[in-house]
Amino acid sequence: MRTVGLIVEYNPFHNGHHYHLQQSLKITESDAVVAVMSGHFLQRGEPALLNKWTRTEMALRGGCDVVIELPVAYSTQAAEWFGYGAVALLEATGVVDALCFGSEAGDIGPLRRVARLLAHEPEAFGRLMADTLGTGASYPAAYSEAVRRFMEAAGDAEAAAFPFEQPNNTLGLHYLLALERLGSAIEPFTVRREKAGYSQTTITDAQIASATAIRKLTLEAASPEGAAPFVPPSTLELLLRDHAIGRGRGSxxxxxxxxxxxxxxxxxxxxxxxxxxxxxxxxxxxxxxxxxxxxxxxxxxxxxxxxxxxxxxxxxxxxxxxxxxxxxxxAPVRLREGIRYIRVLGYSPRGQELLKRMRKSAKLPILNSAAKFDDPYLELDAHATSAYALGWPDAGPRDLFRDYYDKPVTIQPSARSLV
Incomplete structure (x- = not known):
């Protein structure tokens, strides 16, 4: 069973995500999908619209087979550590053959060349970073400019002109850097992001909108119904379900x-x-x-x-x-040590078969809950769940400690829906 890994937030799972998932299966010639998904708090320092178990169900019903959690210690980081943590988890499963990510450019060539040169942090690049940060630029802007100047000096005009400052291109570069640093045999691919930009707030297509625009639409309306054209039926069903119990508007x-x-x-x-x-x-x-x-x-x-x-x-x-x-x-020295467990949030029937393989091939223990495993990053995840639950006025004790009680989300084959 050839398996492709995806690194996701699904906040919420929408038609663009479904397109990316289907294209990932196609171009990598894979049969199954393992998704590493952020929990309750996300890469840009935001709370998720919906809790991680609802978003896991969205992912499974949208076509993923196994969903594992990216610990909050990594899910809320800048691109370098976000990418490192997610790729390290995919590598640790022992069953992932390919990684496919979305990018604005849709061209993996320049990204791979830069990743090979920067993987071991050459001193010349460090000096360029220091010089650029010294101008008062933000870290992302300084990083993009330093890459441009480094590749220009290396004589790679195509890579020097590549738009590394675009968010998905940046994340893609850091996924590739992580693969290089881990010595991973996972084969990388990219799919061009279509019709809606990463943080585009306006809707310009009849079926595809960014997660940012969909969240805005959902948070500003009395009901999530307005998101219907832009999400699969299963996502709308779950948006409506959580909204009905007062839990569908995380911000x-x-x-x-x-x-x-x-x-x-x-x-x-x-x-x-x-x-x-x-x-x-x-x-x-x-x-x-x-x-x-x-x-x-x-x-x-x-x-x-x-x-x-x-x-x-x-x-x-x-x-x-x-x-x-x-x-x-x-601290970087702690993050570089990596994650010591694989936390499974959910799986499909095919994912259950994949998990059987993982239990034999995984480099880390596979957990179904936060109980009976002592780890500081797992403790941070449990605390994040409690903090997230306290955002709801009617939260009860079980909401605060769901990581210790809830089993992984499972679905039946008939529960999957198409766009």
Whole structure:
């Protein structure tokens, strides 16, 4: 059974994701899909619209066979560590033959050439990064410019002109860097992103919209019904189901009180101990809070933003405060050690057969819950579930500790739906 790995958030699973999944199976000539999916908090420092078990069900009904969780220690990181954690999990399964990711360019050639040259962090590239960061550019902008200049010096004009600054191209490069650094035999492929940009908020196609636009549509309307043209029937069904019980509108607005309590009750020194809080941001936070016109996340973000501190970086920093993620626990030296377990969130009937193979070939223990396994990153995942549940006013004790109670999501073959 040839298997392709996907790295996803599915926030929520939409028609564009379904297209990518089907194309991934086709171009890699695979029979099954293993998806590494972020849990309750995501790569740009945002809460997920829906909990990880609902999104797992969306993934399975949309065509995935096994869904494993990318720990929150990696799922909320910038591209380098997000990509490293996800690729390392795919490698650790022992059953993944190919990796297929979406990209704006749809061309893997320049990405692979850059990844081979940068995998072992040449000193010349480090100097270019330092020079570019010294101009006051944000890290993503500095990285793209340093890559351009490095490849120009290497005589690769095509790679130097490649749009590395585009979000999916950036992520793709870091997936390839991770494959190189891990010495993985997984074969990479890419599918061009079509009809909607990564964070495009406007809808310009009758069937394809970005997850950002779909979330905006869902959060601003009284019902998720408006998302119907852009998502498979199974996704709409699950959006409506969670909406009916008051659990289908996850956003930063749900977590403002939790966040502001920590910001005002902790000292600048305590805030400075959290991951992503750097360059005096802790003091800027303390200075900004009393001057806010209203206690909303958006108001705080607007007052904090600078050229260096982009919205995404600030969201990640504030999320670290909310979740209590320390600099020590998420230091590069710790992240480089990797994940010590594979947490299964769900599987299809075909996925059950794949899991039997994984239990023989996997390089890490395979877990069905957070119980009976002691690991600091698994503990962070359980804490993230509790924090996410506290965003809902009617949360009960079982909601706070679902990681210890819930079994993996399973579906029947008839539950899958087509676009």
């Amino acid at each position: 930063w607005a749900q977590f403002e009180r939790q966040l502001f309590h920590k910001l005002v009750s902790e000292s600048a020194g305590q805030l400075g101990s959290y991951h992503e809080i750097s360059e005096g941001l802790e003091h800027r936070l303390k200075k900004t809070l009393p001057a806010l016109e209203s206690l909303t996340f958006e108001t705080l973000l607007e007052q904090l933003k600078t050229k260096r501190y982009t919205r995404t970086k600030l969201q990640r920093a504030l999320l670290s405060v909310l979740l209590g993620h320390s600099k020590e626990l998420l």
